[in-house]
Amino acid sequence: MPTRVRETERKYEAPADFALPDLTAAEPVHTTSGPVRSELDATYFDTADLRLARAGITLRRRTGGSDAGWHAKLPVAPDVRDEIRVPLGRAKTRVPEDLAVLVRAHTLGAPLAPVVRITTERHEWELKDADGGTIALLADDRVTAHPVDDEPHAWRELEVEATDRDVLAAVGAVLGAQPAQSTSKLAQALGDRAKTTRRPDLPTDPTAADVALDYLRAQAAALRAHDTGVRLDTDDAVHQFRVAARRLRSALRSFRPLLDRDRVNALRVELKWLAGEAAVARDTEVLTGELQAELAALPTENVLGPVSAHLTAELGRAAANGRTQVLSAVDSDRYLALLTDLDAFLTAPPWTKRATRPAARELRKPIRKAWRALAASVAAVDATTNPTDRDSALHQARKDAKKARYTAEAVAPVFGAKLDTWRKHIKSAQKPLGLHQDAVVARTTLRDIGVRAYLSGDNAFTYGLLHARQDARAARAETEFTREWKRLRRARAPRWLR
Template sequence: MLVTWVCVYVPERPEEQSVADRHLEIEQKYDAAADFVLPNLDGLPGVAALGEPEVHELHATYFDTPDLRLAANRITLRRRRGGTDAGWHLKMPAGPDSKQELRAPLGRPLVVPARLAGLVAVHTRGAELSPVATLETRRTVVRLLAADGAELAEVADDLVTGRGLDAEPQRWREVEVELGSGPPELLKAAGKRLRKSGAKRAKSSSKLGRLLGDAVVPSASAAARSAARSRIAAATCNGKAPAITTGEVVMAYLAEQVEAIVNFDPKARLGEHDAVHKMRVAVRRTRSALRSYRPVLDTGRTVPLGPELRWLAQELGEVRDREVLRMRFQGAPEFLLDDLEKQERSAYRRLDASLKEPRYFALLDALDALIADPPLAAAAGKKARKELPGLVTRAWDRMAEEYASIKTAADPDVARHETRKEAKRVRYAAELAVPVLGVAAKRVVKEATRIQSVLGGYQDGVIAMEHLAAAAKRTRVPAEAFTLGVMYGKEQCAAETSRDRLATTWSQTLGPSF
């Protein structure tokens, strides 16, 4: 199992996070019988010596909501005493075989550090975090060393006693092999030797998961998301896409976007690279799908979601706009970058506050309900192969109307901005249809993306010019004003170039052809 560790000591803002340790951990777990004897580990690839066995007594209390929402999402939050890393540990999935761990000092026994609690708020949504299990572990560690003393791997032999709420204690033994600086072959060879001695690959990826067992039940929304993905994947892989209904395709896409919002929430709170952008895109895709595919869904339930999704996108957008400007102005004078960084920090603080609001949690609940109990309308039952082309074409026609209005609009920039938004909707509508319509839908995605990119280049230039003009009004240093003026001129030239490319780009598009 690959585990990425990121240890954060309760920072106040994303940019203040003190990363004490960050490394990619490669680990495999094995179940072992009570009488299992750890085999001789000499002779493994690269191993020149074995460290003296070290024994640690570990006591961990695990926290979750009463209905085990964290465990249902493969998240563990614990307070552990003993060993070399005592403190609060939060582990969150970061991929099929990876986890991100964040740590905080021991603090108070029953008070979850606010920062860690915030990182799982997308799941808890205001529900209280309290102890749900304890684990007592007697751990014997043997380090596998290279000739120069470097730690190639660590083998931990654990005797575990676990107690869940209102349950009898469970006792078991397991062995973990964690790769250090050694090669992957060492992990494989160590595992082979353990299996020959009677150990078996662990059925559960965590001790808590093994302890709680069937008490952990996926949410209705999570189950529905999984079912929707499986249905589309099975149909497209087996060449049965024509049998898929429009409702199934739309709900699978929406399920994917809702899952992305949930997954990127903690990353956005941490200020991880591009996380805010990706979360915002998922929000926009959701809102766009609800609009483009209105005939498929009951508008009585979907229309109220529009303003809430727009609000969330705006909250994320405030941070994203500052991120884009900061990246755009790389190499700019320090005074300008300092100003942008201050604005970005303020925007992150406001975003963090918004992601703790009941309004946000209510939106998440509504999206879960949408996936768990789809509000399907009459068109949902029609075959996707026949219904999707018309819906994608309709989105394209709306974009074409906005584009045509640029020449006659009182404010062409407003019309360009509206055209860009419609281009995004076309792109997302076509993305949704790709599993069924294939190459034809991919071409629409490509063409809509080109139009969006050209208009985006113009829009980004305009925003940059506005920011530079505002910064120029605040400075009293002639050299700074001159520099800002030069930068403004470059942005204006780039924006006008993008604007002038629009007609050529549009003339090269063919539009939907299904």
């Protein structure tokens, strides 16, 4: 079973004659212990074209030290990475399946093979506070890299690891060493070949193609980043994964006039499928939190029978089914084909002539279109009196509000603060629509569970009470939406949007 450790660390360059300073000069450090010497021997694995390294991911088999094993290091934020660990086992050249699947969205099934062996002589100190607690680790590493296709080379580096960023900064300031240009030993060993792929800055006067490609690449990267969280069952990962798929699909619709329509439509079909496969897991996550909170808010005398146990069992089964569904999706050949097609699309976009026009002129059109669609869906709500039809109309307005917000996000670099203010008003109007839809789904679920409880001989009173509370919640959300919609209509927006 893999284990996960979050590492917050900074690396520093150190020449051979670098002398470590007195580390107790760092304000939080009162004493040090060490050094403890260890010999580390790591073999790093990647695809032939170094896809993992270029994504900032390292995958290695390491012996020596207190954490010998197979490790996958995944970027989280600057200076922060999650390390996923698997025991060594017998295999030396075959990556454990538990780790291979974590990076599948990057490798796309390409073989993983050794690319470099790195040996390290490590001297490590524990840095302690006034109470004797360890607040940081300092490693002084003498490193030798043996690339499979190049000459060996050696260097010295320092690593400071701490969970508190203030401690990290204080120790780094006392060290007085130059921050390392490479984020990992692998990156240092392979040089420019392993350079992390970064999005280029937009030009001063971008074309529509510049803006579209920048946003599409960002969302494709987000999809891959959250793929790992989905597989590890990280909090909110399914939600963010689904959002990335939806944003990609929405952007492809907004930018469709700039690109080959058939290829755009084909990708949108697959992204709709992917978001749908994550729907049950995400919706159940939201529903579980809401219903358990509502149940906890009821007076105990109004909770008749094993309601909590029934909700836990029913929603637990739904959550398990949803997780199975989303994992089956990301493990499927169809998903790999989608990622492969998306890479090819973004590497050589099939632009139309309109893509070469100035973004400031061409990208007003998708915003206007999204705004008109939202206004029409809200008008449809106002024209509907049947409760069931009204729920559907409000749900459509929610989807159109989300599309308008995503479109505004996609073109934000062009139109600046005024459009961003408008986007925030759209988001404020969308939020109560989301709460309304959550209440609609909760009512249906409560009725179904309540009926099953009644037929099994339990008292269904509490389910009816919870159902009524969701009715009230939906009504409050609709009232809030009406207020936010009026604010949106009065909000300042670019003149061309009206």
